Amino acid sequence: MINGSRIKNYTNNQQMKNIISISGGNDSIAMLQWVIENRDFFNDEEFTALYCNTGWAISWWSDRMLKVAKFCEANNINYRETSAKLGFEDLVRKKGIFPNRLQKYCTFELKVKPQIKWRKENKFTTRNTCLFIGVRADESKARSNTTSIGVRDGYDAIYPLAYLSDEQRDAYIVRTGFEVLPTRSSECHPCIYEFSKIKLRRIEPDRVELIADLEKDISDFQNAKRKLRNHPKYNPDEKFGMFNSSNIGTGKGGIREQIRWANSSIGSYNIDQVEMFCEEIAGYCGD
Numbered sequence: 001m002i003n004g005s006r007i008k009n010y011t012n013n014q015q016m017k018n019i020i021s022i023s024g025g026n027d028s029i030a031m032l033q034w035v036i037e038n039r040d041f042f043n044d045e046e047f048t049a050l051y052c053n054t055g056w057a058i059s060w061w062s063d064r065m066l067k068v069a070k071f072c073e074a075n076n077i078n079y080r081e082t083s084a085k086l087g088f089e090d091l092v093r094k095k096g097i098f099p100n101r102l103q104k105y106c107t108f109e110l111k112v113k114p115q116i117k118w119r120k121e122n123k124f125t126t127r128n129t130c131l132f133i134g135v136r137a138d139e140s141k142a143r144s145n146t147t148s149i150g151v152r153d154g155y156d157a158i159y160p161l162a163y164l165s166d167e168q169r170d171a172y173i174v175r176t177g178f179e180v181l182p183t184r185s186s187e188c189h190p191c192i193y194e195f196s197k198i199k200l201r202r203i204e205p206d207r208v209e210l211i212a213d214l215e216k217d218i219s220d221f222q223n224a225k226r227k228l229r230n231h232p233k234y235n236p237d238e239k240f241g242m243f244n245s246s247n248i249g250t251g252k253g254g255i256r257e258q259i260r261w262a263n264s265s266i267g268s269y270n271i272d273q274v275e276m277f278c279e280e281i282a283g284y285c286g287d
Helices: 004-010 026-037 061-074 088-095 105-121 166-176 197-201 205-228 255-262 271-276
Strands: 017-022 046-053 078-083 129-133 149-152 155-158
Touching: 017 026, 026 061, 026 129, 026 166, 046 061, 046 105, 061 078, 078 105, 088 105, 088 205, 197 255, 205 255
Parallel strands: 017 046, 017 129, 046 078, 129 155
Antiparallel strands: 149 155
16 A cells, blocks of 8 residues: 655655545545545645536535535645536537547546646646546556556656555545445536446436436537538437437437336336336436
8 A cells, every 4th residue: 555655755755735636536535534644744745635526516516525625624635626617518518419438528628627727827837746646446447557656647646545445445434534425426427427227327307307408409409410411311300318329228219218218127128118107116206
């Protein structure tokens, strides 16, 4: 497990400013606790927890971040928020298409760019600043090569949780007084990758309706563009949804149809029976 002493050797014992990049999820909370427990190695160095508001969080996330802010300030960690000029919804309308695996612009536009801008405006330079990032090798295959020390955006980057298991990470969270969340961060609700049945069931009803309205606007725009260009695949009824996957219901039925699919039992879904759908069946009654 990486400790503060090793980090100070890495930075040649220079007096640094430190930015802790947080989302409010489990790894973020654990990383804050790691900083608190290793603070003696950093003398009087400044620590700032930076949260980037995507404008697409679950309804209760703002209350959680208020709690995170109070926790930071109580432990001598500055808390700051930043955001992009456009939140997720407005950004999708501007782009005219939902982000997807080929055009995953959301992370860069909603998180990376605002953080880069904030660091520049507040004079956190590559010469005087270290970034603390809560990524773990255990999280996924894509992050399995994560090491405790690296470079991000030209800055020296520290990954304090790099080699921690879920259980070790959770132990840090328990010491903060926060509960361990049963899911990943809900700073984006839903994330464009959250289209399993379980994750679709968790989408809040108001957000489902917002997505449905957004899908209609994007579909109208894309179909009008295809018609104007005499696109060979033009179909006035085609729906450009947030989750266009052949693994979800009928593939391109839109969020409402996909929620119905998510609440069906294995092998029983039939799109012709959607009129049977109701709020109680959908799981909107507190489960």
